[in-house]
Amino acid sequence: MSVEQCVRFLLELDQLKKVIRKTKITGGERNENSAEHSWQIALMALALEPYAEEPVVIDRVVRMLLLHDVGEIDAGDVIVYAKVDAAQRSAEELSGVKRVVGTLPQEQAAPLIELWKEFEAAQTPEARFAHAMDRAAPVLLHLSNGGHGWREYGITYERVVSRIRGEIEQGCPALWLYVEARLKEAQQQKWFGDEI
Amino acid sequence: MSVEQCVRFLLELDQLKKVIRKTKITGGERNENSAEHSWQIALMALALEPYAEEPVVIDRVVRMLLLHDVGEIDAGDVIVYAKVDAAQRSAEELSGVKRVVGTLPQEQAAPLIELWKEFEAAQTPEARFAHAMDRAAPVLLHLSNGGHGWREYGITYERVVSRIRGEIEQGCPALWLYVEARLKEAQQQKWFGDEI
Numbered sequence: 001m002s003v004e005q006c007v008r009f010l011l012e013l014d015q016l017k018k019v020i021r022k023t024k025i026t027g028g029e030r031n032e033n034s035a036e037h038s039w040q041i042a043l044m045a046l047a048l049e050p051y052a053e054e055p056v057v058i059d060r061v062v063r064m065l066l067l068h069d070v071g072e073i074d075a076g077d078v079i080v081y082a083k084v085d086a087a088q089r090s091a092e093e094l095s096g097v098k099r100v101v102g103t104l105p106q107e108q109a110a111p112l113i114e115l116w117k118e119f120e121a122a123q124t125p126e127a128r129f130a131h132a133m134d135r136a137a138p139v140l141l142h143l144s145n146g147g148h149g150w151r152e153y154g155i156t157y158e159r160v161v162s163r164i165r166g167e168i169e170q171g172c173p174a175l176w177l178y179v180e181a182r183l184k185e186a187q188q189q190k191w192f193g194d195e196i
Numbered sequence: 197m198s199v200e201q202c203v204r205f206l207l208e209l210d211q212l213k214k215v216i217r218k219t220k221i222t223g224g225e226r227n228e229n230s231a232e233h234s235w236q237i238a239l240m241a242l243a244l245e246p247y248a249e250e251p252v253v254i255d256r257v258v259r260m261l262l263l264h265d266v267g268e269i270d271a272g273d274v275i276v277y278a279k280v281d282a283a284q285r286s287a288e289e290l291s292g293v294k295r296v297v298g299t300l301p302q303e304q305a306a307p308l309i310e311l312w313k314e315f316e317a318a319q320t321p322e323a324r325f326a327h328a329m330d331r332a333a334p335v336l337l338h339l340s341n342g343g344h345g346w347r348e349y350g351i352t353y354e355r356v357v358s359r360i361r362g363e364i365e366q367g368c369p370a371l372w373l374y375v376e377a378r379l380k381e382a383q384q385q386k387w388f389g390d391e392i
Contacts, residue, residue, distance in 0.1 A: 002246075002247075003244070003247060003370050003371055003373075003374040004374060006240070006243040006244050006247075006371075007336055007374065009239075009240075009243050010236065010239075010240050010243070010333065010336060011222055011336070011337075011340055013236050013239055013240075014221055014222040014236065014337070014340075015222070016232075017221050017228060017232045017236075018221070018223075018225075025210055025213050025214070026207055026210040026211070027214075029214075032213060033232065035231075035232035035235045035236065036212075036213045036229065036231035036232040036235065038235050039231050039232065039234050039235035039238070039262060040206065040209050040210065040213075040231065042235070042238070042262055043205075043206075043209055043262050043263070044202065044205075044206050044209075046259070046262075046308070047202040047205050047206070047300055047304060048199070048202050050198075050304075051198075051199060051202075059255035059258070059259075062255070062258060062259070062262070063242070063255075063258070066235060066238055066239050066242075066258070067239070104243055108243060108246075112242070137206065140203055140206055140207070141207075141210070144207055144210075174199050175199055175202075177199075178199040178200060178203065
């Protein structure tokens with residue numbers, strides 16, 4: 001029965017509420033999880049659509065962002081500054097996406113898995129814009145919390161910029177200009193860590 | 197500067213992560229918040245689209261669900277079984293939506309506020325389907341957690357059914373048949389409270 005498959009999907013998705021990210025929510029009282037993060041950047045994309053580097057079909061971006069972290073249910077969250085094998089990491093996430101989305105009937109699962117792959121490949125305007133949201137949101141939360149996380153994990157200004165600039169600038173150039181200006185202010189306030 | 201307005205919107209949205217609902221996540225370790233709930237039912241809607249009572253423009257449903265609880269940032273969450281003044285409650289939520297979404301430029305804010313009003317009025321196929329998701333998800337989580345919340349709050353089987361049946365059945369009849377069957381099983385297992 002296919003409604004039952006949808007309910008199994010819902011309950012599998014629930015596990016993403018338990019995947020804890022390194023980013024604190026505003027005010028700093030706890031770390032955010034990947035489910036609420038996905039919600040937040042989907043709405044962020046709706047707001048920033050006029051600033052996409054190329055015109056995007058925004059509802060495809062929203063779907064991508066709702067799905068983009070589902071693979072973490074099996075693969076876990078890894079901070080963006082970690083030195084991991086990107087290909088292996090991507091394969092682990094794809095495996096997770098296939099398992100979770102695969103609780104749905106094949107004709108529904110297949111396009112969602114394709115959409116996740118499109119996000120991951122970051123070659124289309126929608127995927128690039130989605131990546132810009134995903135990269136910028138934690139930085140904006142860090143900035144709202146006095147740079148928490150950067151000092152704690154010894155992350156330098158240069159490392160932040162080199163890791164996030166490309167994706168934000170390619171997907172949403174105006175957002176990068178804003179983020180860069182705020183990062184420079186943060187640098188002056190010594191919110192970054194020292195290279196270990 | 198409008199990118200700055202979008203960033204303010206992002207940071208305002210963050211407050212919804214702090215609005216705690218009465219529903220436990222699967223496993224029962226904590227209550228869910230309204231941000232992650234919104235994410236979950238947006239994906240639930242994508243999955244259940246084939247079972248909508250009338251054909252829906254699913255991306256409008258997704259947007260509605262992403263936005264539907266934003267008014268709780270100011271108005272707080274109220275359990276669906278609470279006896280509240282519905283008109284006053286709706287006015288408080290609308291006021292919250294207008295304030296939060298109103299951080300965006302007017303031309304972006306206006307259609308989002310209209311979409312929220314459409315959801316609230318529950319008169320269109322999209323809004324009715326969205327309401328079905330919103331009503332069914334906590335019940336499905338309660339069922340996955342052995343009925344937690346019903347006993348605790350003294351909520352009877354009849355009260356659950358009378359409160360949720362209409363909205364789920366009108367928006368997604370096949371989902372109601374599934375939920376009803378599960379609720380009857382739960383009743384046999386004495387998962388419901390007694391009327392106080």
